[in-house]
Amino acid sequence: MNSKPFLDYINKFIDLTSEEEELLLSKIVFRRYLKNQYIIQQGDICRSINFIISGCTKTFYMDLEGQEHIVMFSIEDWWTSDLGSYITQSPADFNVQCIETSELIQFTHENLEDLYSKIPKLERLFRKIVERAYVASQKRIIRNFSLDAKQRYKIFKTTYPKIDQRVPQYMIASYLGITKEFLSKIKSQIIQEQ
C-alpha cells in the first residue's frame, strides 16, 4: 500500500527529516478492511488510531434500544478511532465500521507512545489535529441546539459534499440526529424550494 497520502498529510503540520519519516513508517501497519467489517467494537479496547488512505467509515454508538447514533464519518485523509478508549485503554463506547472497503494506516498505542518519545514533533502534530477536531465538535453541539434539522442538513451538504454523495441517506439522518423519514421530507422540501 502507498504511504504517500499519509506523508503528504503529515507535512502539512510538521517537517520531518528523512530518518524521522523512516522511523515513523517502521512503526505503522497497513491494513485493509472489507465493506461492513468492524474496525472497533463497542466494549472492546481500542488498540489503534487509524489514518484512512482510501474508503469510508462510520463511528457510532448503539443505544440500549438497539438504535445507531452516528458520531462521525471518516474518509481519505482523516482519522478514525475511539479516542477515549484509545487514550485510556478502557472499553470503547463506540463502534467503527467500514461503509466502503477501506485501506488504513494503524498506530498501536505502544508504537505511538514510543514514537512520541523519539519524535517529539509528533506531539505537536497530534495536538494540532485534536485541537481542530475539538473545535469542530463544539461548533456541532451549538449547531444542533441553535438550528433546525433542515438548516443542519444544508450545512452538512455544503461542508461534506463528498460524504453526502457516498453515504446512504439513513446514515446521514442518524448523524444529523433525525429519522430517515424526516430527512426524506426535508429533502423533498429543499427540492421544491428551488
Place this chain on the structure above:
Amino acid sequence: MNSKPFLDYINKFIDLTSEEEELLLSKIVFRRYLKNQYIIQQGDICRSINFIISGCTKTFYMDLEGQEHIVMFSIEDWWTSDLGSYITQSPADFNVQCIETSELIQFTHENLEDLYSKIPKLERLFRKIVERAYVASQKRIIRNFSLDAKQRYKIFKTTYPKIDQRVPQYMIASYLGITKEFLSKIKSQIIQEQ
C-alpha cells in the same frame, strides 16, 4: 495571586524541572475579572487561553435571534477560551463571560508558541488536555441525540454537582439545550419521583 493550583494541575500531566517551571511562570499573566465581565467577545480575536484559579465562566454563542446557547461552564482547575479563534487568530464564534468574579492565568498566543518551542513537553500537556476535552465533547453529542432532557439533566447533575449548585438554572437549561420552563418542569418531576 497564587500559582500553586496551576503548577499542581500541570504536574498531573508532565514533570517540569524548576527552571522550566520558572520559565513557564514568567510567560503567564494573572488577571482578575469581575462578575458579568467578558473575557472574550464574539467577533473579537481571542488573544489568550485562560486557566481558572478561582471563579466560574460560561462560554456561549449568541444566535441571530439574540438567544444564548451555552457550550460549556468552566470552574477552578479548568480552561476557558475560544480555542478555534485562538489557534487560527480569527474572529471568535463564542463569548466567554464571568458568572462569578474570577481569577485567571492567561497565556497569549505568542507566549504559548514561544513556550512550546522552549519546553516541548508542553505540547504533550496540551495534547492530552485537548484529547480529553474532545472525547467529552463527542460523548455529549451522542447524549444529546440518544437521551431525553430529563436523563441529560440527571447526568449533568451527577457529573458536575458543583456547577449545578453554583450556576443559575436558566443557564443550565441553555447548556442542556432546553428552555428554563421545561427544566423547571423536569426538576419538579424528579422531586416527585423520590
Place this chain on the structure above:
DNA sequence: AATAAAAGTTAATCTAGATTAACTTTATTT
C-alpha cells in the same frame, strides 16, 4: 431475468419540548 433484501418515500397520527403568559420567590439596589 426473477427474487429478495435494502434503501428511500409519503402520509396520518402522536409526543417531547417550545412558546406564551401570569404568577411567585429570591436577590439587588436605593
Place this chain on the structure above:
DNA sequence: AAATAAAGTTAATCTAGATTAACTTTTATT
C-alpha cells in the same frame, strides 16, 4: 425596609420532529 429587578414556577396551547405503516425504488443475490 421598600422598591425593583432577576430568577424560577405553573399551566394552556402549539409545533418540530418521531412513530407507524403502507408503498416504491434501488441494489444485491440466485
